[in-house]
Amino acid sequence: MGDLGRLLKESWSLVEEHQDKVAGYFYARLFLSHPDLRELFPVHMDVQRSRLLGAIVTAVQTLEDPEKFDEYLRSLGRDHRKFHVEPEHYEVVGGALIEAMREYAGEQWSVEYDQAWADAYAVIASKMIQGAEADSNPPYWYAEVVAHERRAKDIAVFTVQPMQPLEFRAGQYVSVECPRIQPRLWRTYSVANAPRRDNTLEFHVRSIGAGWVSSALVRRLEVGDMIRLAAPMGTMNLDRRSTRDTVFVAGGTGLAPIKSLLEELTRYNRTRWVHLFFGARNREDLYDLAELNRLAARYPWLSVVTACSDDPTFPGEQGNISEVVARYGPWSEHDFFVSGSGPMVKDTLKTLAELQVPSIRIKYDSFTDF
Template structure:
């Protein structure tokens, strides 16, 4: 796929600085030609525009890694079932996408770029459709909120009980729709627990600025509400074959998947030392520290280091959690799991590279609203 990947990247560079306009034109063309498709999308389209382009760029960037390309697109196809996407919609989307890029690329756009995107989109669509067809699960699950607790002014911990069994692995994430408050808007969150017999899922959510979904989940969601949950995704899971000690680095509510992985480890771990680094801006943002400390007191193989970056009176470590990790170690023989905001994850990955931690031993997920 060398030539195809080159043509795609070259052509994308022609429109990259206009990507917001490309996305706006794309949706306008699609909705004008097929008005019925508008009902599949949320009322607020600002975030949806960026999600479309993120998916396109990710697909383009993985073309040179066929295995990752295949897994990503099949998972994307399974995930899109929650939008009630039908096979005939793919052709409409492909035509609108190529026309939108052509309209903003200028005179440098040529027939070879048209053909490259047509070929690439055909592969993308076929793999997404295959992923959707192979999924035996429902497009989404309904779940009842059975507990909701505000841990701070902008953080909530709540528990959902799906009405049907929902299988997932510790460390994965799910898309949630706050159905009564923001229908057709989906955001990804990780359960803070490993699979349990009662099928319950605990989520940790911070309300982010103008975040439509996160604000609803923190400030408006209540016990008895019904929400929707989509199929689990993500690869930040444990390899039970590994005998290496492990390091978990969590920022804010990025602690959720870490707690999920820790809960799984409590069920079988006897030989691996596990170090948790939990960072936040202030001590109030260390919203689940008490429970984390209880785990450490119960399991001798677990140690916890906490840090605050904007709380000079905090008695623990001071600074960004990525810098705190560097003060300990050495870490080049450990498995790493990193979860938090985009900037926090990026800073931690940079630190680990400087510490010469092999990339194949690092798994991570970053979350925004």
């Protein structure tokens, strides 16, 4: 690790346990010094605070991987166009961020740490600005809801029609805002289909507790509503050059990007066996099982295994989906795609490591709905 990476990680360790306070201080300084910036952010800042810190940690952790670091920040810059961020805002944000960390690191903070973060942030800002400036697309797309169906008590599947074409790759995700119900609140959701001729996009959403956006999308969104979609992000894509058989592991609405990749495979696959493991708490949460069974009946190369972790009467597999995957195999020669909640993805990655599946053959997407 270079000196810059070492200094960044050392200094971050000083404030890591105070992340919420650091974020709160950062936003307080930002809005006090530049009140005009407040209108760029959502009314409810609880999730926004954690996302800021998440972006910082990701940037720091990928600093030693130039290619990944570059693409992540350029994508982040493109995505932030939806907030109407201008180049001059970056300097203001950087100053408030370093001041917040200095405040909570206390006496252990050093001039070297200050300079390291200034240097790193300059690179981060530069790449984000470059990503934004290189994007010829609009900051966001308006899309009309053309279908909305409740598949379970807290799960909805809906389809939107963008007002102009939105290019994306199977497996990617977009930020979604519903201006009528929750203006200025954006949440990321995977597109559940591969690109289609009619340009429609399908989304699978679970309402989590009192989630501001997920609850609105499940319970209040209606056909005819207009939503906004930001630039596609994510690299959980198929490699058409690979000849290895494929395993998809999906938990709950983590099925969405898996469904997108599966739809892409139906258009060209003739030689690869595909195994789909779909897990949920109970049978009601296996909300798209009828469609998966239809696909398996139509395409001989596809097999579907379902499991419930909290439904003893379910006739299929029992247990967490990672445990179920371990009962099958061997898997060491397969490509893996994993999508679901944070704990589900973590458990599955641990299981695959124990099964000696090379990490280079695993792509995953971990998400949390709010």
